[in-house]
Amino acid sequence: MPSHPPSVDRVARSIADVAIPHPLLVDAARAAIAAGASDPVADARRRADEVRRLLLRAVVNGTGVLLHTNLGRAPLAVTQPATYTNLEFDLASGHRGSRRAHAGTLLARACGADAALVVNNGAAAVLLLLAALARGRGVAVSRGELVEIGGGFRVPDVMAESGARLVEVGTTNRTRPADFERAVADPGLDVALVLRVHRSNYRITGFTEDASIAAVAAVGPPVAVDLGSGLLDAACPWLADGPPPWLRDEPAARQTLEAGAALVTFSGDKLLGGPQAGVIAGRADLVDACGRHPLYRALRPGGLVLRALQDVALAYLDRDGAALPFWRMATTPLEDLRTRAAALGVGTVVECASVTGGGTLPGVEIPSVGVALDGDRTTALRSHDPPVIARVADGRTIIDLRTVDPAEDAVVASAVEGVTAMPPER
Numbered sequence: 152m153p154s155h156p157p158s159v160d161r162v163a164r165s166i167a168d169v170a171i172p173h174p175l176l177v178d179a180a181r182a183a184i185a186a187g188a189s190d191p192v193a194d195a196r197r198r199a200d201e202v203r204r205l206l207l208r209a210v211v212n213g214t215g216v217l218l219h220t221n222l223g224r225a226p227l228a229v230t231q232p233a234t235y236t237n238l239e240f241d242l243a244s245g246h247r248g249s250r251r252a253h254a255g256t257l258l259a260r261a262c263g264a265d266a267a268l269v270v271n272n273g274a275a276a277v278l279l280l281l282a283a284l285a286r287g288r289g290v291a292v293s294r295g296e297l298v299e300i301g302g303g304f305r306v307p308d309v310m311a312e313s314g315a316r317l318v319e320v321g322t323t324n325r326t327r328p329a330d331f332e333r334a335v336a337d338p339g340l341d342v343a344l345v346l347r348v349h350r351s352n353y354r355i356t357g358f359t360e361d362a363s364i365a366a367v368a369a370v371g372p373p374v375a376v377d378l379g380s381g382l383l384d385a386a387c388p389w390l391a392d393g394p395p396p397w398l399r400d401e402p403a404a405r406q407t408l409e410a411g412a413a414l415v416t417f418s419g420d421k422l423l424g425g426p427q428a429g430v431i432a433g434r435a436d437l438v439d440a441c442g443r444h445p446l447y448r449a450l451r452p453g454g455l456v457l458r459a460l461q462d463v464a465l466a467y468l469d470r471d472g473a474a475l476p477f478w479r480m481a482t483t484p485l486e487d488l489r490t491r492a493a494a495l496g497v498g499t500v501v502e503c504a505s506v507t508g509g510g511t512l513p514g515v516e517i518p519s520v521g522v523a524l525d526g527d528r529t530t531a532l533r534s535h536d537p538p539v540i541a542r543v544a545d546g547r548t549i550i551d552l553r554t555v556d557p558a559e560d561a562v563v564a565s566a567v568e569g570v571t572a573m574p575p576e577r
């Protein structure tokens with residue numbers, strides 16, 4: 152150890168080749184010196200490299216989880232020049248327009264709704280519709296649908312935050328239209344709205360009964376259905392071969408509205424395959440009430456998201472599922488994946504199973520193909536640049552090619568080559 156600690160400034164300047172801003176280099180230098188590192192420059196460089204590596208960045212998703220919440224759910228290309236837009240400007244009249252006119256209108260058209268409103272995420276959509284349509288009043292929910300979706304979205308908690316009052320009906324496993332009728336008939340409960348919640352990542356099986364949307368809609372108050380996943384149309388007209396078998400009976404926006412729901416809500420970045428957003432679609436008067444509520448101002452997305460979502464809506468209206476990375480990956484034929492896996496020339500080609508993830512379609516597997524490596528290589532693959540995220544099964548590391556863009560195959564090959572030169576981690 153030198154008698155005088157090296158100067159923070161000198162250490163920071165000697166790692167200036169690490170591509171992060173100077174104040175962050177100074178932090179790394181200060182931390183290295185404070186830690187009493189024997190080689191402060193090397194230690195500061197390691198710290199600065201780590202800061203650079205942890206920045207928000209592209210990763211290769213080899214997990215086979217198509218909507219991986221930790222990896223940003225649906226992948227989407229977004230490029231936008233630094234220009235002004237007609238975000239809230241009506242080009243026809245030259246007067247103030249509405250940011251609701253673009254993506255919202257197109258999404259409504261794509262799912263057969265009268266109108267749609269875009270907010271920041273699915274949770275915001277539910278919160279806003281409850282606040283706008285039922286604050287201070289009752290909202291009837293089946294006891295079988297008082298679920299937690301993950302990441303803290305709990306139906307009773309969202310209800311409490313909205314200022315609406317939860318009116319529980321039915322039982323955990325069976326809820327009938329008569330249960331809703333009894334609640335609605337009770338003036339003390341003042342039921343303004345019925346909320347149905349898609350259980351998403353949770354299943355109730357066995358002695359069960361659920362009231363149909365049509366039967367609940369016949370009870371009286373408007374029915375809002377939190378679909379979660381954002382499947383626009385069960386017929387999947389954007390896919391040349393129609394709905395894939397793994398979609399099974401996932402509820403879709405168009406059919407739910409046709410069955411009598413007044414509103415549906417869903418996320419932008421689940422099965423819709425778009426950016427993080429939430430959508431409220433359905434009856435124009437109710438959608439307008441949501442758009443006029445003061446909370447909308449706090450929950451509305453900016454032009455970047457609305458532009459990306461508009462492109463997604465246009466792709467649906469063009470019936471061009473191939474333009475949406477989620478649908479392109481989800482429907483890639485096994486044969487294509489096999490050819491790509493063999494062409495990588497690394498690891499062992501294996502059959503595996505992808506899942507949609509993101510709380511959608513629990514227990515549903517999509518047959519897939521990947522490459523397997525002996526042992527757990529996930530840490531080394533993560534430290535590759537760009538990081539490759541893989542999973543471990545039965546003592547092997549699997550990289551599932553369904554969630555890898557073909558343009559990333561070369562990255563996977565070089566990452567695997569690099570790690571197979573080292574011994575396994577465990």
Ligand SMILES: *Cc1c(COP(=O)(O)O)cnc(C)c1O
Pocket residue numbers: 272273274275300304348349350351377378379380417418419428429509510
């Ligand atoms: C995912 C989900 C949500 C939450 O949506 P976010 O976009 O994650 O906020 C709410 N309800 C249901 C039924 C869901 O599946």
